[in-house]
Amino acid sequence: xxxxxxxxxxxxxxxxxxxxxxxxxxxxxxxxxxxxxxxxxxxxxxxxxxxxxxxxxxxxxxxxxxxxxxxxxxxxxxxxxxxxxxxxxxxxxxxxxxxxxxxxxxxxxxxxxxxxxxxxxxxxxxxxxxxxxxxxxxxxx
Numbered sequence: 001x002x003x004x005x006x007x008x009x010x011x012x013x014x015x016x017x018x019x020x021x022x023x024x025x026x027x028x029x030x031x032x033x034x035x036x037x038x039x040x041x042x043x044x045x046x047x048x049x050x051x052x053x054x055x056x057x058x059x060x061x062x063x064x065x066x067x068x069x070x071x072x073x074x075x076x077x078x079x080x081x082x083x084x085x086x087x088x089x090x091x092x093x094x095x096x097x098x099x100x101x102x103x104x105x106x107x108x109x110x111x112x113x114x115x116x117x118x119x120x121x122x123x124x125x126x127x128x129x130x131x132x133x134x135x136x137x138x139x140x141x
Contacts, residue, residue, distance in 0.1 A: 008011055018128075
């Protein structure tokens with residue numbers, strides 16, 4: 001799955017909590033969101049500096065506008081982000097409720113991150129067919 005295809009699947013599966021998602025879908029989305037956040041922070045700093053600097057009241061308006069854009073992007077991506085994480089757990093034949101591990105202080109987010117790195121089950125599982133297909137191992141035969 002390529003970058004564009006992963007972003008398309010991310011937004012088309014906005015409320016899809018039932019299927020499976022491969023690792024590349026999750027990690028391309030992670031990269032996309034990181035790049036957008038970096039671009040929004042740069043835009044926020046450019047707005048602040050072009051409005052008279054960060055120390056001035058006009059610069060604070062630029063910072064405020066940038067923070068609003070970042071907040072809107074974050075809020076708009078909460079549900080599809082949870083959905084893609086749940087689909088990653090489904091790919092490993094685990095319940096999507098395992099996402100609640102993120103609420104364990106200090107280690108929960110790290111545990112979920114490790115699960116996002118683990119390969120999914122090969123072949124069908126209780127959440128659907130293998131998104132990679134049946135010909136995964138045909139390359140080396």
